Amino acid sequence: MNLNLTLIGQAIAFAVFVWFCMKFVWPPVMQALQERQKKIADGLDAASRATRDLELAEEQAAEQLKESKEQAAQIIEQAHKRANQMIEEARDNARLEGERMIESARGEIEQETQRAKEELRAQVATLAIQGAERILDSSIDEARHRELVDKLAAEL
Template sequence: MNLNATLFLQLAVFLILGGFTMKFVWPPIVKALDERAKKIADGLAAAEKAKSDLALADKRAIEELRSAREKAGEIRANAERQAGEKVDEARTEAARIIAQAREAAQAEAGLAAQQARDALRDQVALLAVAGAEKILRREINPQVHADLLANLKQELQ
């Protein structure tokens, strides 16, 4: 337990080592620590932001999906309505054409029947005259009996 000049040298070494650390050791380490702390803080903030962005995007996607579904439904309804209209149109058109065809056919048939009836009537008159000839065993003068025949014809109509 003695004191000697080692004390002063140790004192000098003490201050010199402290000065060295102050100049070359402390600043870079503290700088690195501060920078890393900032980086971590930035990273955490970015993660937070990404999370909220994701939630937002999710919400938007759901909205988009719903609106797309609505639009699709609308389009389908429209298409169905249009198709129905088309079918109805076609049906009315078809009914019209059928009715027209039926009318035409009826008219034709009526005409044909009229003609047939007319022809038949002529022949019936002839047959009646012939029958009457045979019945009366004598010839009837068509000119004389024209009125009679005409009457008969009228009755047959």
């Protein structure tokens, strides 16, 4: 229990230990700790950023999908409309064409009939006159009766 040189020796040893600890032990350990802390913080940061990016990308994808669905629906609707229109047009054209063809056929028939009538008319007069000539022989005044028969033929 005597106070002696040990006191000073202890103080010196203590000072040396503290100096060593301050110089060679504390800084590297602290640095490692801080670097790891930073690394972990960075990692967590990156993870949360990635999650956010993923969410964003998913949102974008969903939006694009919706848009393209809408576009597709629009295109299909347009195509339907267009097809209906085309069918309608084709139908109209066909009808018009048909009507025109019927019209022209009718005109031709009319013409034909008219011509046939003309021919008949011409021939009827001749036939009637020939027939009458035969029936009456030549007893009839051709000039007089021709007028009459022409009149008759015109009535046909």
